[in-house]
Amino acid sequence: MKEQLSALLDGELAGEDCDAVLRAIGNDPALQTDWQQWHLVGDALKKEHPILSPDFMSRFCERLAAEPIVIAPVVHRRKRDLIRRAIAPVSVAASVAFVSMVGWQAYRGASQQPVAQFAQTAAAAQADSARLRAYLAAHRADNGNVFASQDVMNVSYQDSPTR
């Protein structure tokens, strides 16, 4: 599978092969991670426009020698996963359509205003979660971006299937 992913990245797959690999990526979080990391690595390899810090490649090579590919975003994802786990029951209660929703993440201490307490009570959190999704859906719809993301497809700010 990794070979096919590599071929896809290099634009060497066509037609049904391409579709099959894309489907596989869609169904497999591990492959999604590979895809993202390979893009990062591919970008970093271009010396004339490093998107990562200049010493990224040396650190990357050290890590590559020591272990399977682990790059900074993984840490970020773990943190997000924790939050999603906390939010997940609420989302499920709100609507089965949002299983894959990425949780809204409240900053701590970075705000002049009292920090949002998103999980005070299940009811409050659910209402707020619906409100935030409605905002996001309205924002994206106004950008004509109805096609990009599934959560937008399933939200309506005009009638209320999730209530």
Place this chain on the structure above:
Amino acid sequence: MMATAGLKWCAPLVLALGLALPAAQAAPGDILSNQDAAQLLNRMARAPQDVSYQGVYIHQFVDRMEAVRVVHIRDGSFEAERRESLDGSPREYLRQGDQVSLFLPENGQISLDRHHTSKLFPRQLPDQPEQLLAGYQIRQLGRERVAGLETEIYDFEPRDKLRFLHRFWIHPESGLTLKAAMFGQKRELMDLQVFSQVQVGGAISRKLLRPAHPLKPVPIEASGVSGGLPDKQLDVRAVPQGFQLLRQVQRPMVVHGKPVTHQLFSDGLVSVSVFIEPYDGKVPLGLADQGPVNLYSRQVGPYLVTVLGEVPAETVQVFAGVYQWKSR
């Protein structure tokens, strides 16, 4: 599934817009002059409308990924595009001129703004793209292959801390964007759209526009600014440089069903939405984010002002601060 097995990538040398990109004169690493930048922007904005292309692109957003097949055909005054999701539940989009039809898995009610139909990859820029030079400068970075085609890479560097860095991979012969990325403040990848397979120009059969699902026409809303702010005591000072108010509407929101004033601002590359509604005292205030989207809620007099957009946290706070309550 349509037959694409025989598809070959081809980049015909002769295209209607087949002039060299202006930035070819600039050395890699140089910031483009305003004139060159404007020329590049106009070319990037026109190409997705003037060039026929088809392919599959991947959109990666936060930790989600989606593959979309896209076909765009321009033949004289005929222009149509069709998009079909390849992951998850089937979705389909067909646009001919201004008329958009959609197939959605649920009976999602959605309407589109006339100005914003088809701002979908690879059409990233508005029709009048020069406005974005107020917020960004463009740097040429070099060349790279994307989906088998040579591209020129350009960074759109924010002129202030209120925007993210954007990078575009442009097919020089056509001006078509083949890859677009947005990076966060630590230069982490936040949003990526990239063709994994593409044919630019050449013969593309109109049969590929044939819908695979029963499509429903989407109502197109009138665009522009309608009505004013909900209260004369609400005062709006200058929004951050480069942002223009594109749209203002009143709309009921799903949560409480009361009308909410929605203002949409854009700097040409990203947009910021401002929602103004009566404050019920229950909604949490402060910052939240979902990947590249930041959100900030603030109480202004008896109103709740919520700002969100694909901009840094600082920007949504600055935007929210622009709204003030004038006491009589």
